[in-house]
Amino acid sequence: MPELPEVEVVRAGLAPAVTGARIEGVEVLDERSISRHEGDAAAFEAALLGRRLGVPARRGKFLWIPLEPEHGRQTTDALLAPGAHRALMAHLGMSGQVLVREPGAAADRHTRIRILIDQPQHGSLEIRFADQRLFGGLAVRPLVVGEGGGAVPDQAAHIALDPLEPAFDASAVARRLRLRRQGVKAALLDQQLVSGIGNIYADEALWRSRLHYATPGQRLTQARALALLADVRDVLERALAEGGTSFDAQYVNVNGQAGYFEHSLNAYGRGGQPCRRCGAIMVREAWMNRGSTRCPRCQRRPRGLA
DNA sequence: GCGCGCACCTGAATGC
DNA sequence: TGCATTCAGGTGCGCG
Numbered sequence: 281m282p283e284l285p286e287v288e289v290v291r292a293g294l295a296p297a298v299t300g301a302r303i304e305g306v307e308v309l310d311e312r313s314i315s316r317h318e319g320d321a322a323a324f325e326a327a328l329l330g331r332r333l334g335v336p337a338r339r340g341k342f343l344w345i346p347l348e349p350e351h352g353r354q355t356t357d358a359l360l361a362p363g364a365h366r367a368l369m370a371h372l373g374m375s376g377q378v379l380v381r382e383p384g385a386a387a388d389r390h391t392r393i394r395i396l397i398d399q400p401q402h403g404s405l406e407i408r409f410a411d412q413r414l415f416g417g418l419a420v421r422p423l424v425v426g427e428g429g430g431a432v433p434d435q436a437a438h439i440a441l442d443p444l445e446p447a448f449d450a451s452a453v454a455r456r457l458r459l460r461r462q463g464v465k466a467a468l469l470d471q472q473l474v475s476g477i478g479n480i481y482a483d484e485a486l487w488r489s490r491l492h493y494a495t496p497g498q499r500l501t502q503a504r505a506l507a508l509l510a511d512v513r514d515v516l517e518r519a520l521a522e523g524g525t526s527f528d529a530q531y532v533n534v535n536g537q538a539g540y541f542e543h544s545l546n547a548y549g550r551g552g553q554p555c556r557r558c559g560a561i562m563v564r565e566a567w568m569n570r571g572s573t574r575c576p577r578c579q580r581r582p583r584g585l586a
Numbered sequence: 587g588c589g590c591g592c593a594c595c596t597g598a599a600t601g602c
Numbered sequence: 603t604g605c606a607t608t609c610a611g612g613t614g615c616g617c618g
Binding site: 479 | 609610611612613
């Protein structure tokens, strides 16, 4: 599942291939993959055709490529003031992939959108958005001022800074976390508190911090909350260094290659296996319509919780 | 405002 | 062998 490290690997892979490129063709094969776009496939294609792409950017699990300003072109987008900037926004959802291929390369399974570009250094390339479960998608969205002051697509304006952004204020996030009555795992997955964390890295960070997922944020000291956020950052950085996690082959980089962090996972997907710290058998429990894996010895349920 | 449950969606795995 | 069911989970929305 693509979380922050996987999306960052995709962003970094896209940067040399798309920066400065001109869009020569757009083909929407499945309109469900542009459900976040306001308009039909024809409108999506018209919004991109002939535009030049800027440097890909990311916040949490949202990825976008700014479209360079249109000089002398009249916009028909009611959301957009004349001269304002827009971006091609991507969210990978559960199974989205952004692939860079040579034109005419063999078909990729579940390809939903094809974008043909001409890049000054690399010539003609095809960007493919493939998505099995259709939770992800592409959209052309106006850029607005997001948290921290930078430009983000309007649909990501509510998304908090992620732990790898220079402006991320761990002390402030820890204070907000400690106001929550909800369990720490639910808080970590709240993209309006801290972005980029999904089920895999939440389980990994909680294992490192020896915290049960249901521990209320209110029960954490500031030091414990800061230590948890440090563990979150550490696990994200390590996963990024290993090219991300390709647990069920739903994530690959822009060249279609899997990451290696699956081999370094200590919690997610290890139910029934011994804890790498204490040897107790890890348990996988139903939690919030998902699964959550923990060590019953290292990550005990807090006293007083059902 | 917060916390929780649910719909969306497909294909692999499992059960009968 | 074939059909039905279960499971995976990020996001947005509705309800209490």
